[in-house]
Amino acid sequence: MAIALAALVEEADRYLNAARINDYCPNGLQVEGRPQVLRIVSGVTASQALIEAAVEAEADVLLVHHGYFWKGENPCITGMKQRRLKTLLANDISLLAYHLPLDVHPEVGNNVQLAAQLGITVEGELEPDNPRTVGLVGSLDEAMSARDFAHRVHEVLGREPLLVDGGEVIRRVGWCTGGGQGYIDQAVAAGVDLYLTGEASEQTFHSARENGISFIAAGHHATERYGVQALGDYLARRFAIEHLFIDCPNPI
Incomplete structure (x- = not known):
């Protein structure tokens, strides 16, 4: 009807x-x-x-x-x-x-839905003191290398991600779907091992390398x-x- x-x-x-x-x-x-x-x-x-x-x-x-x-x-x-x-x-x-209402919703939002796809347990917001925060932080269901996690991303999203491998075991992850590469500094401050978003800028590589974390750009559309x-x-x-x-x- x-x-x-x-x-x-x-x-x-x-x-x-x-x-x-x-x-x-x-x-x-x-x-x-x-x-x-x-x-x-x-x-x-x-x-x-x-x-x-x-x-x-x-x-x-x-x-x-x-x-x-x-x-x-x-x-x-x-x-x-x-x-x-x-x-x-x-x-x-x-x-x-x-747009943003769909990014941040706690049930159908892009960020929580991507976490469910990738086996990430949501633990909180990337910037808990910022009322306009979009990204989230959480933990993997099992610790793994950045390359293994990138392989999981590839399998789930059907798209080869761009990976900057920091060389550390990945347990704690920060992420923001779409064009969220500018939040990498907040991810570093949150103490994550890896930050994932859709896109990358030239300076994102240096931010990841010099702050000792891994980074994945998995595609704006795909995420x-x-x-x-x-x-x-x-x-x-x-x-x-x-x-x-x-x-x-x-x-x-």
């Missing part, structure tokens, strides 16, 4: 407590489509490829982590943005997007596939509707 779009959006906003987070983009309903929902398609980024896949799957709602209307971007609806929005509107598909799936599954169970996750490959 179909449910009202407004009810779906209200529950997603409430469950993620989206209003409490000052973000770089609007969270929630970004594009309004048909008023009734039978099927959600979820994915990481609202790219043209994902939108077209949602059209093919006859989705009523496209649920993503990376939506539109970021602070500082050109507000004009031209080029790529025009084509994406035109496809959504022409097919009456709603776009529902959650953020799991939160939106978990949120889609939650909404599907809550309202007895259909949910399909579609992964559009992205090597970055």
Whole structure:
């Protein structure tokens, strides 16, 4: 049975407590489509490829982590943005997007979901005294070398990670999905053996080497596939509707 779009959006906003987070983009309903929902398609980024896949799957709602209307971007609806929005509107598909609220949620968040995939026990926040903290710290289910852990990451995510091997046994891990390489200093301060995120910058190599920790960049897209799936599954169970996750490959 179909449910009202407004009810779906209200529950997603409430469950993620989206209003409490000052973000770089609007969270929630970004594009309004048909008023009734039978099927959600979820994915990481609202790219043209994902939108077209949602059209093919006859989705009523496209649920993503990376939506539109970021602070500082050109507000004009031209080029790529025009084509994406035109496809959504022409097919009456709603776009529902959650950025930081989906990173930090304690149940369906990207960071806790990645930990579950990689066998990491969550112990706390990377910066417990910072109200805007995103990353987490925890321990592995068994101590291992950095190379062995990188192999686990490869097997789980299906992507060869970039590894800076500090040479120490890995027990305690810090991580932040996506573009969280800038948190490596906080990870060092937290006393981790290895810090994992999606991307790397040139200086990340030196920070890891000179502070004696290992570092893994496992891919922005690859590390953020799991939160939106978990949120889609939650909404599907809550309202007895259909949910399909579609992964559009992205090597970055």
